[in-house]
Amino acid sequence: MTQDPRMLSAARALARSRRLVVFTGAGVSKESGIATFREPETGLWAQYDPMELATHEAYVRRPEFVWSWYEHRFGAVAAASPNPAHTAIAELERLLPQVSVVTQNIDGLHQRAGSNDVIELHGSMFRFKCLSGEHTGFVLDDFADQDEKPPRCPQCGELLRPDVVWFGEALPADAIDRAQALCADCDVLLVVGTSGVVYPAAAMPLLAAEAGATVIDVNPERDAIAAAAELFLQGPGGEVLPELVVAVREHLAG
Ligand code: BJW
Numbered sequence: 001m002t003q004d005p006r007m008l009s010a011a012r013a014l015a016r017s018r019r020l021v022v023f024t025g026a027g028v029s030k031e032s033g034i035a036t037f038r039e040p041e042t043g044l045w046a047q048y049d050p051m052e053l054a055t056h057e058a059y060v061r062r063p064e065f066v067w068s069w070y071e072h073r074f075g076a077v078a079a080a081s082p083n084p085a086h087t088a089i090a091e092l093e094r095l096l097p098q099v100s101v102v103t104q105n106i107d108g109l110h111q112r113a114g115s116n117d118v119i120e121l122h123g124s125m126f127r128f129k130c131l132s133g134e135h136t137g138f139v140l141d142d143f144a145d146q147d148e149k150p151p152r153c154p155q156c157g158e159l160l161r162p163d164v165v166w167f168g169e170a171l172p173a174d175a176i177d178r179a180q181a182l183c184a185d186c187d188v189l190l191v192v193g194t195s196g197v198v199y200p201a202a203a204m205p206l207l208a209a210e211a212g213a214t215v216i217d218v219n220p221e222r223d224a225i226a227a228a229a230e231l232f233l234q235g236p237g238g239e240v241l242p243e244l245v246v247a248v249r250e251h252l253a254g
Pocket of ligand 1: 024025026027028030031036037038039043054104105106122164165166167168169170171192193194195196197198199200218219220221223235236237238
Protein backbone atom coordinates (compact mmCIF):
# COMPACT_ATOMS: atom_id res chain seq x y z
CA MET A 1 0.00 0.00 0.00
CA THR A 2 1.33 3.49 -0.89
CA GLN A 3 2.31 5.79 1.95
CA ASP A 4 2.69 8.91 -0.24
CA PRO A 5 0.16 11.37 1.24
CA ARG A 6 -0.51 13.06 -2.10
CA MET A 7 -1.11 9.72 -3.78
CA LEU A 8 -3.47 8.74 -0.96
CA SER A 9 -5.38 12.04 -1.25
CA ALA A 10 -5.67 11.63 -5.02
CA ALA A 11 -6.87 8.02 -4.63
CA ARG A 12 -9.46 9.12 -2.06
CA ALA A 13 -10.78 11.87 -4.36
CA LEU A 14 -10.98 9.44 -7.29
CA ALA A 15 -12.67 6.71 -5.27
CA ARG A 16 -15.39 9.21 -4.27
CA SER A 17 -15.78 10.62 -7.78
CA ARG A 18 -19.17 10.34 -9.48
CA ARG A 19 -18.13 12.23 -12.65
CA LEU A 20 -14.45 11.98 -13.54
CA VAL A 21 -12.86 13.71 -16.52
CA VAL A 22 -9.35 12.73 -17.59
CA PHE A 23 -7.72 15.51 -19.61
CA THR A 24 -4.62 14.44 -21.53
CA GLY A 25 -1.86 15.83 -23.70
CA ALA A 26 1.15 14.56 -25.60
CA GLY A 27 2.97 13.43 -22.42
CA VAL A 28 0.53 10.55 -21.92
CA SER A 29 1.79 9.00 -25.17
CA LYS A 30 5.48 9.67 -24.60
CA GLU A 31 6.10 6.25 -23.08
CA SER A 32 4.57 4.78 -26.26
CA GLY A 33 7.48 6.34 -28.15
CA ILE A 34 5.55 9.33 -29.53
CA ALA A 35 7.29 12.69 -29.24
CA THR A 36 5.75 15.55 -27.29
CA PHE A 37 5.74 19.09 -28.72
CA ARG A 38 7.43 21.49 -26.31
CA GLU A 39 9.95 19.52 -24.33
CA PRO A 40 13.44 20.87 -24.84
CA GLU A 41 15.54 18.78 -27.28
CA THR A 42 13.06 15.90 -27.77
CA GLY A 43 9.87 17.89 -28.47
CA LEU A 44 8.69 18.27 -32.08
CA TRP A 45 8.77 22.06 -31.81
CA ALA A 46 12.42 21.90 -30.72
CA GLN A 47 13.19 20.52 -34.18
CA TYR A 48 10.53 22.14 -36.35
CA ASP A 49 8.87 25.54 -36.53
CA PRO A 50 5.15 25.02 -35.77
CA MET A 51 4.23 27.88 -38.12
CA GLU A 52 5.86 25.92 -40.99
CA LEU A 53 3.92 22.72 -40.22
CA ALA A 54 0.79 23.24 -38.16
CA THR A 55 -1.03 26.05 -39.96
CA HIS A 56 -3.32 26.17 -42.99
CA GLU A 57 -1.00 28.73 -44.61
CA ALA A 58 2.01 26.42 -44.23
CA TYR A 59 0.09 23.59 -45.92
CA VAL A 60 -0.96 25.79 -48.83
CA ARG A 61 2.64 27.01 -49.19
CA ARG A 62 4.37 23.62 -48.95
CA PRO A 63 1.84 20.75 -49.10
CA GLU A 64 4.41 18.02 -49.93
CA PHE A 65 6.63 19.03 -47.01
CA VAL A 66 3.79 19.12 -44.47
CA TRP A 67 2.25 15.88 -45.80
CA SER A 68 5.59 14.08 -45.52
CA TRP A 69 5.95 15.26 -41.91
CA TYR A 70 2.53 13.80 -41.14
CA GLU A 71 3.38 10.57 -42.97
CA HIS A 72 6.44 10.25 -40.73
CA ARG A 73 4.21 10.74 -37.66
CA PHE A 74 1.57 8.28 -38.99
CA GLY A 75 4.40 5.69 -39.14
CA ALA A 76 5.41 6.37 -35.52
CA VAL A 77 1.82 5.99 -34.32
CA ALA A 78 1.22 2.85 -36.40
CA ALA A 79 4.25 1.28 -34.72
CA ALA A 80 3.17 2.36 -31.24
CA SER A 81 0.98 0.66 -28.65
CA PRO A 82 -0.89 2.07 -25.66
CA ASN A 83 1.39 2.31 -22.61
CA PRO A 84 0.57 1.67 -18.92
CA ALA A 85 -0.74 5.26 -18.58
CA HIS A 86 -3.40 4.71 -21.27
CA THR A 87 -4.26 1.31 -19.79
CA ALA A 88 -4.61 2.73 -16.26
CA ILE A 89 -6.95 5.46 -17.54
CA ALA A 90 -9.09 2.83 -19.31
CA GLU A 91 -9.06 0.77 -16.09
CA LEU A 92 -10.61 3.68 -14.15
CA GLU A 93 -13.76 3.19 -16.25
CA ARG A 94 -14.20 -0.22 -14.68
CA LEU A 95 -13.85 1.19 -11.14
CA LEU A 96 -15.82 4.45 -11.21
CA PRO A 97 -19.41 5.33 -12.24
CA GLN A 98 -18.64 7.87 -15.00
CA VAL A 99 -15.35 8.49 -16.77
CA SER A 100 -14.77 10.62 -19.88
CA VAL A 101 -11.45 11.29 -21.56
CA VAL A 102 -10.85 14.71 -23.13
CA THR A 103 -7.66 14.51 -25.16
CA GLN A 104 -5.59 16.93 -27.21
CA ASN A 105 -3.90 13.96 -28.85
CA ILE A 106 -4.61 12.78 -32.37
CA ASP A 107 -3.06 9.31 -32.02
CA GLY A 108 -6.09 7.18 -31.06
CA LEU A 109 -4.17 5.43 -28.25
CA HIS A 110 -6.83 6.00 -25.57
CA GLN A 111 -9.40 4.22 -27.74
CA ARG A 112 -6.94 1.39 -28.44
CA ALA A 113 -6.35 1.03 -24.67
CA GLY A 114 -10.10 0.53 -24.18
CA SER A 115 -11.40 3.96 -23.13
CA ASN A 116 -14.96 4.22 -24.45
CA ASP A 117 -15.81 7.91 -24.14
CA VAL A 118 -12.97 9.85 -25.77
CA ILE A 119 -13.39 13.45 -26.93
CA GLU A 120 -10.71 14.50 -29.41
CA LEU A 121 -10.24 18.27 -29.15
CA HIS A 122 -7.57 18.54 -31.86
CA GLY A 123 -8.95 15.99 -34.31
CA SER A 124 -7.51 12.66 -35.40
CA MET A 125 -4.67 11.55 -37.64
CA PHE A 126 -6.90 8.73 -38.90
CA ARG A 127 -9.41 11.03 -40.59
CA PHE A 128 -8.90 13.31 -43.58
CA LYS A 129 -10.82 16.16 -45.21
CA CYS A 130 -10.36 18.34 -48.24
CA LEU A 131 -8.58 21.65 -47.91
CA SER A 132 -11.82 23.60 -48.24
CA GLY A 133 -13.27 21.53 -45.38
CA GLU A 134 -16.35 20.77 -47.46
CA HIS A 135 -15.77 17.01 -47.75
CA THR A 136 -14.87 15.23 -44.54
CA GLY A 137 -14.64 11.80 -42.98
CA PHE A 138 -12.17 10.14 -45.36
CA VAL A 139 -9.96 7.31 -44.13
CA LEU A 140 -6.69 6.00 -45.60
CA ASP A 141 -8.45 3.30 -47.62
CA ASP A 142 -10.43 5.96 -49.51
CA PHE A 143 -7.30 7.15 -51.34
CA ALA A 144 -4.81 4.30 -50.78
CA ASP A 145 -4.51 3.64 -54.53
CA GLN A 146 -3.49 7.23 -55.35
CA ASP A 147 0.19 7.83 -56.12
CA GLU A 148 -0.06 11.58 -55.70
CA LYS A 149 1.23 13.08 -52.43
CA PRO A 150 -0.64 14.73 -50.85
CA PRO A 151 -3.59 12.76 -52.21
CA ARG A 152 -6.66 14.43 -53.69
CA CYS A 153 -10.21 14.53 -52.35
CA PRO A 154 -12.20 11.69 -54.00
CA GLN A 155 -15.17 14.07 -54.32
CA CYS A 156 -13.81 17.46 -55.47
CA GLY A 157 -10.18 16.82 -56.45
CA GLU A 158 -8.89 19.40 -53.95
CA LEU A 159 -5.85 18.50 -51.78
CA LEU A 160 -6.65 16.30 -48.80
CA ARG A 161 -5.29 17.18 -45.35
CA PRO A 162 -5.32 15.44 -41.97
CA ASP A 163 -8.48 16.30 -40.01
CA VAL A 164 -6.50 17.87 -37.16
CA VAL A 165 -6.67 21.36 -35.65
CA TRP A 166 -3.87 23.67 -36.71
CA PHE A 167 -3.03 27.02 -35.09
CA GLY A 168 -5.65 29.67 -35.79
CA GLU A 169 -8.32 27.07 -36.56
CA ALA A 170 -11.47 26.51 -34.55
CA LEU A 171 -11.75 23.29 -32.56
CA PRO A 172 -14.60 20.96 -33.66
CA ALA A 173 -17.70 22.57 -32.10
CA ASP A 174 -19.21 19.33 -30.80
CA ALA A 175 -15.93 18.33 -29.13
CA ILE A 176 -15.20 21.65 -27.41
CA ASP A 177 -18.84 22.10 -26.34
CA ARG A 178 -19.00 18.63 -24.76
CA ALA A 179 -15.54 18.97 -23.16
CA GLN A 180 -16.46 22.31 -21.59
CA ALA A 181 -19.77 20.94 -20.31
CA LEU A 182 -18.08 17.87 -18.80
CA CYS A 183 -15.33 19.93 -17.15
CA ALA A 184 -17.83 22.39 -15.69
CA ASP A 185 -19.78 19.50 -14.19
CA CYS A 186 -17.10 17.04 -13.04
CA ASP A 187 -16.08 16.42 -9.45
CA VAL A 188 -12.50 15.40 -10.29
CA LEU A 189 -10.33 16.42 -13.24
CA LEU A 190 -7.29 14.20 -13.69
CA VAL A 191 -4.80 16.00 -15.94
CA VAL A 192 -2.01 13.95 -17.53
CA GLY A 193 0.91 15.04 -19.70
CA THR A 194 0.06 18.51 -20.94
CA SER A 195 2.06 21.72 -20.68
CA GLY A 196 -1.24 23.65 -20.53
CA VAL A 197 -0.23 26.41 -22.90
CA VAL A 198 -2.48 25.81 -25.92
CA TYR A 199 -5.92 27.42 -25.74
CA PRO A 200 -8.82 26.88 -25.64
CA ALA A 201 -7.92 23.35 -24.43
CA ALA A 202 -5.75 24.74 -21.63
CA ALA A 203 -8.82 26.36 -20.05
CA MET A 204 -10.28 22.94 -19.07
CA PRO A 205 -8.54 22.78 -15.64
CA LEU A 206 -9.66 26.36 -14.90
CA LEU A 207 -13.26 25.50 -15.77
CA ALA A 208 -13.17 22.44 -13.53
CA ALA A 209 -11.49 24.27 -10.63
CA GLU A 210 -14.02 27.11 -10.87
CA ALA A 211 -16.81 24.54 -10.68
CA GLY A 212 -15.33 23.19 -7.44
CA ALA A 213 -13.73 20.02 -8.82
CA THR A 214 -10.52 18.57 -7.41
CA VAL A 215 -7.82 19.03 -10.06
CA ILE A 216 -5.04 16.43 -9.97
CA ASP A 217 -2.02 16.91 -12.25
CA VAL A 218 0.33 14.09 -13.29
CA ASN A 219 3.51 15.25 -14.99
CA PRO A 220 7.27 14.77 -14.55
CA GLU A 221 7.64 18.57 -14.74
CA ARG A 222 5.96 21.32 -12.76
CA ASP A 223 4.23 22.87 -15.82
CA ALA A 224 1.52 25.58 -15.96
CA ILE A 225 -1.27 23.23 -14.78
CA ALA A 226 0.57 22.16 -11.60
CA ALA A 227 0.24 25.65 -10.11
CA ALA A 228 -3.55 25.56 -10.49
CA ALA A 229 -3.92 21.94 -9.38
CA GLU A 230 -4.93 20.93 -5.88
CA LEU A 231 -2.72 17.83 -6.10
CA PHE A 232 0.44 17.43 -8.16
CA LEU A 233 1.77 13.89 -8.64
CA GLN A 234 5.22 14.24 -10.08
CA GLY A 235 6.45 11.52 -12.44
CA PRO A 236 5.79 9.85 -15.79
CA GLY A 237 2.18 8.83 -16.41
CA GLY A 238 3.19 5.22 -17.09
CA GLU A 239 4.52 4.94 -13.54
CA VAL A 240 2.23 7.24 -11.54
CA LEU A 241 -1.13 6.15 -13.01
CA PRO A 242 -0.84 2.37 -12.47
CA GLU A 243 0.16 3.14 -8.86
CA LEU A 244 -2.82 5.47 -8.55
CA VAL A 245 -5.21 2.81 -9.87
CA VAL A 246 -3.91 0.31 -7.29
CA ALA A 247 -4.46 2.92 -4.54
CA VAL A 248 -8.02 3.62 -5.83
CA ARG A 249 -8.79 -0.12 -5.78
CA GLU A 250 -7.48 -0.38 -2.22
CA HIS A 251 -9.57 2.59 -1.18
CA LEU A 252 -12.72 1.17 -2.78
CA ALA A 253 -12.09 -2.22 -1.12
CA GLY A 254 -12.14 -0.34 2.21
C1 BJW B 1 4.79 13.80 -19.57
C2 BJW B 1 5.61 12.69 -19.81
C3 BJW B 1 5.19 11.45 -19.29
C4 BJW B 1 6.51 14.42 -20.73
N1 BJW B 1 4.05 11.37 -18.61
N2 BJW B 1 3.68 13.69 -18.88
C5 BJW B 1 -5.45 32.49 -25.66
C6 BJW B 1 -4.22 32.96 -25.22
C7 BJW B 1 -3.08 32.85 -26.05
C8 BJW B 1 -3.15 32.26 -27.30
C9 BJW B 1 -4.36 31.80 -27.73
C10 BJW B 1 -5.48 31.92 -26.92
N3 BJW B 1 -6.54 31.36 -27.58
C11 BJW B 1 -6.09 30.91 -28.77
C12 BJW B 1 -4.78 31.16 -28.89
C13 BJW B 1 -3.93 30.81 -30.08
C14 BJW B 1 -3.46 29.38 -30.09
C15 BJW B 1 -2.64 29.15 -28.84
O1 BJW B 1 -3.09 28.63 -27.84
N4 BJW B 1 -1.37 29.50 -28.89
C16 BJW B 1 -0.47 29.36 -27.74
C17 BJW B 1 0.57 28.27 -28.05
C18 BJW B 1 0.18 30.68 -27.47
N5 BJW B 1 -4.57 28.46 -30.19
C19 BJW B 1 -5.09 28.13 -31.37
O2 BJW B 1 -4.67 28.60 -32.41
C20 BJW B 1 -6.25 27.14 -31.37
N6 BJW B 1 -7.32 27.67 -32.16
C21 BJW B 1 -8.04 28.69 -31.78
O3 BJW B 1 -7.91 29.23 -30.70
O4 BJW B 1 -8.94 29.10 -32.72
C22 BJW B 1 -9.73 30.27 -32.49
C23 BJW B 1 -10.74 30.34 -33.59
C24 BJW B 1 -12.08 30.42 -33.26
C25 BJW B 1 -13.03 30.50 -34.30
C26 BJW B 1 -12.63 30.49 -35.63
C27 BJW B 1 -11.29 30.37 -35.95
C28 BJW B 1 -10.34 30.32 -34.91
C29 BJW B 1 -5.85 25.83 -32.05
C30 BJW B 1 -4.74 25.13 -31.36
C31 BJW B 1 -4.32 23.91 -32.18
C32 BJW B 1 -3.14 23.17 -31.58
N7 BJW B 1 -2.68 22.22 -32.53
C33 BJW B 1 -1.59 21.32 -32.15
C34 BJW B 1 -1.26 20.43 -33.36
C35 BJW B 1 -2.36 19.39 -33.57
C36 BJW B 1 -2.15 18.55 -34.77
C37 BJW B 1 -0.91 17.67 -34.72
O5 BJW B 1 -0.60 17.02 -33.70
O6 BJW B 1 -0.28 17.62 -35.74
O7 BJW B 1 -2.01 20.51 -31.03
S1 BJW B 1 -0.14 22.15 -31.52
C38 BJW B 1 0.21 20.98 -30.26
O8 BJW B 1 0.02 21.58 -28.94
C39 BJW B 1 -0.87 19.91 -30.39
C40 BJW B 1 -1.17 19.57 -28.95
O9 BJW B 1 -2.43 18.94 -28.84
C41 BJW B 1 -1.09 20.92 -28.28
C42 BJW B 1 -0.86 20.85 -26.81
O10 BJW B 1 0.39 20.31 -26.48
P1 BJW B 1 0.54 19.31 -25.25
O11 BJW B 1 -0.26 18.11 -25.47
O12 BJW B 1 0.31 20.05 -24.00
O13 BJW B 1 2.09 18.88 -25.40
P2 BJW B 1 3.40 19.64 -24.87
O14 BJW B 1 4.53 19.08 -25.63
O15 BJW B 1 3.23 21.09 -24.85
O16 BJW B 1 3.50 19.13 -23.34
C43 BJW B 1 3.81 17.78 -23.02
C44 BJW B 1 3.75 17.63 -21.52
O17 BJW B 1 3.94 16.26 -21.20
C45 BJW B 1 4.85 18.42 -20.78
O18 BJW B 1 4.25 19.09 -19.70
C46 BJW B 1 5.79 17.33 -20.30
O19 BJW B 1 6.45 17.68 -19.07
C47 BJW B 1 4.84 16.18 -20.11
N8 BJW B 1 5.42 14.81 -20.12
N9 BJW B 1 6.72 13.06 -20.51
C48 BJW B 1 3.34 12.47 -18.39
N10 BJW B 1 5.96 10.30 -19.48
